[in-house]
Amino acid sequence: MQIRVLTADDVRTALPMDKAIEAVRLAFGQFSSKNATVPLRTRIQTEKGVTLLMPAHLHHSGDFAVKIVSVYESNPKLDLPTVTATVIVLDPDTGMPLAFMDGDSLTALRTGAAGGLAADLLARKEAETATLFGAGVQARSQLIAVMAVRNIKQVNLVDPVFEAAEKLAREIESHPLAPEINIIQDPEAAVKEADIIMAATTTKTPLFNGDHLKPGAHVTGVGSYTPEMQEIDKNTVNRSKVVVDSRESCLAEAGDIILSNAEIYAEIGEIVNGDKPGRQSEDEVTFFKSVGLAAQDAAAAAMVVKEAEKKDLGKVIGMS
Ligand SMILES: NC(=O)c1ccc[n+]([C@@H]2O[C@H](COP(=O)([O-])OP(=O)(O)OC[C@H]3O[C@@H](n4cnc5c(N)ncnc54)[C@H](O)[C@@H]3O)[C@@H](O)[C@H]2O)c1
Numbered sequence: 001m002q003i004r005v006l007t008a009d010d011v012r013t014a015l016p017m018d019k020a021i022e023a024v025r026l027a028f029g030q031f032s033s034k035n036a037t038v039p040l041r042t043r044i045q046t047e048k049g050v051t052l053l054m055p056a057h058l059h060h061s062g063d064f065a066v067k068i069v070s071v072y073e074s075n076p077k078l079d080l081p082t083v084t085a086t087v088i089v090l091d092p093d094t095g096m097p098l099a100f101m102d103g104d105s106l107t108a109l110r111t112g113a114a115g116g117l118a119a120d121l122l123a124r125k126e127a128e129t130a131t132l133f134g135a136g137v138q139a140r141s142q143l144i145a146v147m148a149v150r151n152i153k154q155v156n157l158v159d160p161v162f163e164a165a166e167k168l169a170r171e172i173e174s175h176p177l178a179p180e181i182n183i184i185q186d187p188e189a190a191v192k193e194a195d196i197i198m199a200a201t202t203t204k205t206p207l208f209n210g211d212h213l214k215p216g217a218h219v220t221g222v223g224s225y226t227p228e229m230q231e232i233d234k235n236t237v238n239r240s241k242v243v244v245d246s247r248e249s250c251l252a253e254a255g256d257i258i259l260s261n262a263e264i265y266a267e268i269g270e271i272v273n274g275d276k277p278g279r280q281s282e283d284e285v286t287f288f289k290s291v292g293l294a295a296q297d298a299a300a301a302a303m304v305v306k307e308a309e310k311k312d313l314g315k316v317i318g319m320s
Pocket residue numbers: 107111133134135136137138139158159160161164200201202203207222223224225290291292293
């Protein structure tokens with residue numbers, strides 16, 4: 001038995017954003033047509049922290065993986081990150097492990113890719129102005145993904161930590177499709193002319209008032225993940241066509257959906273599968289809420305393995 005070990009850099013090299021978007025498109029399609037086995041995550045509480053096991057198998061593509069996420073608050077004292085993630089990819093024909101890879105880079109890629117797919121299906125084709133709330137790991141990935149599906153010329157960047165916003169702005173400058181980036185403090189000014197608004201923050205309270213959105217805007221929110229957290233306000237939700245990654249998960253976990261008593265129009269996989277149309281008019285406001293699915297991890301990780309084999313990335317280790 002042999003296993004390929006892939007670092008964060010290997011994962012990023014293996015999976016450019018356009019390929020990540022393709023992987024999550026297939027994942028959401030299979031998830032919404034009930035062609036995915038995605039058991040509830042298993043939570044193991046230890047003395048020092050909690051570890052979550054998140055398996056998924058996609059029936060048509062055969063993608064099969066388990067993500068392991070650990071949250072250990074005392075890790076920084078040991079000079080280790082609080083949250084760590086790794087992924088094991090399995091061969092669907094033999095059940096044997098094929099690869100072991102960094103899960104943080106994979107999570108950022110597949111979460112960005114979900115936002116990119118949503119913008120592709122829901123934002124107006126000519127969208128060119130974007131607003132990004134947050135300048136952390138997920139925000140970077142959301143922006144790169146939206147730049148992969150729309151010709152973004154200008155970005156308003158909002159983050160209370162000015163240094164974080166500056167750092168992200170400098171990084172994006174070196175991108176071949178770099179838009180103009182303006183760091184803005186006022187949320188209302190940031191959203192009122194934007195075609196696409198991305199929220200990837202740790203806030204517990206709404207980032208902006210949805211009354212200020214212009215007709216035809218598209219909003220993606222990936223941040224809030226408990227029933228009490230609300231990144232996107234009720235006014236946005238009430239005037240939007242609301243699309244989610246998973247009805248069940250969003251109704252259980254996403255304060256954006258729960259606190260606004262949102263009427264969910266579709267899962268994104270239903271739009272991928274052609275069961276429901278995406279955007280239907282130039283003026284409608286659309287909102288995509290993601291809490292993140294293990295099906296996305298399985299599809300993205302399996303794609304990483306295929307590309308890593310082609311490009312000979314990582315280290316292959318014999319186990320027997
Ligand atoms: N939906 C998914 O699949 C998925 C996957 C991974 C992470 N997440 C979630 O995404 C969120 C962001 O994760 P991250 O890893 O990028 O975190 P991070 O800590 O790297 O970055 C968060 C950023 O949000 C900024 N922020 C906080 N309040 C803000 C506000 N009011 N306005 C603007 N910016 C604000 C912070 O200053 C920080 O720069 C978290 O809530 C995380 O749990 C979702």
